[in-house]
Amino acid sequence: GESVGLHLPTLSVQEGDNSIINCAYSNSASDYFIWYKQESGKGPQFIIDIRSNMDKRQGQRVTVLLNKTVKHLSLQIAATQPGDSAVYFCAESDGGFKTIFGAGTRLFVKA
Amino acid sequence: DVKVTQSSRYLVKRTGEKVFLECVQDMDHENMFWYRQDPGLGLRLIYFSYDVKMKEKGDIPEGYSVSREKKERFSLILESASTNQTSMYLCATRTGHSGNTIYFGEGSWLTVV
Numbered sequence: 001g002e003s004v005g006l007h008l009p010t011l012s013v014q015e016g017d018n019s020i021i022n023c024a025y026s027n028s029a030s031d032y033f034i035w036y037k038q039e040s041g042k043g044p045q046f047i048i049d050i051r052s053n054m055d056k057r058q059g060q061r062v063t064v065l066l067n068k069t070v071k072h073l074s075l076q077i078a079a080t081q082p083g084d085s086a087v088y089f090c091a092e093s094d095g096g097f098k099t100i101f102g103a104g105t106r107l108f109v110k111a
Numbered sequence: 112d113v114k115v116t117q118s119s120r121y122l123v124k125r126t127g128e129k130v131f132l133e134c135v136q137d138m139d140h141e142n143m144f145w146y147r148q149d150p151g152l153g154l155r156l157i158y159f160s161y162d163v164k165m166k167e168k169g170d171i172p173e174g175y176s177v178s179r180e181k182k183e184r185f186s187l188i189l190e191s192a193s194t195n196q197t198s199m200y201l202c203a204t205r206t207g208h209s210g211n212t213i214y215f216g217e218g219s220w221l222t223v224v
């Protein structure tokens with residue numbers, strides 16, 4: 001199938017290094033944020049989420065940081081592995097039915 | 112784990128054909144969604160449903176319709192397929208509580224020739 005995100009921003013990291021992927025969100029009323037990982041030819045996969053009453057949340061090898069002052073979200077991946085190569089995108093919700101998805105960043109992991 | 116199953120992964124259809132994309136979820140979620148994903152355009156919402164037999168238009172409903180006869184099943188219908196509907200179609204589901212995570216299926220690649 002055709003690749004998703006042919007013109008996406010790209011981040012290239014060395015295996016074992018930490019990766020930081022950034023996202024600027026648009027709606028000041030958004031109170032719930034999610035990071036997804038999408039591998040080629042597959043559907044988006046939930047990674048981690050955070051609510052607006054938090055600044056930081058940690059998962060397994062991943063950390064999400066939320067800065068509401070500047071409407072910025074970041075995903076940190078520790079000890080990046082080749083299997084982390086994918087498109088990552090953020091999503092925001094204000095509690096309504098519609099979720100706004102970012103365009104995504106393509107992560108390449110060099111062995 | 113949430114399972115969202117799209118029965119057709121790859122389809123090739125002719126212009127003017129009627130196309131059905133089926134989606135089934137096993138988590139008893141109230142909300143179901145259909146998105147299309149195109150390079151450079153990201154995810155765009157076509158239709159969503161918040162209950163059986165209920166449907167709401169999303170951002171790009173033209174040329175599409177949906178059906179939700181049972182809670183677990185949400186179908187996307189292309190009444191008369193056109194080449195500009197060639198895309199990846201993603202079904203998704205979410206619990207009825209707003210703000211919760213949307214879970215996606217694996218996607219259906221549709222090519223209209």
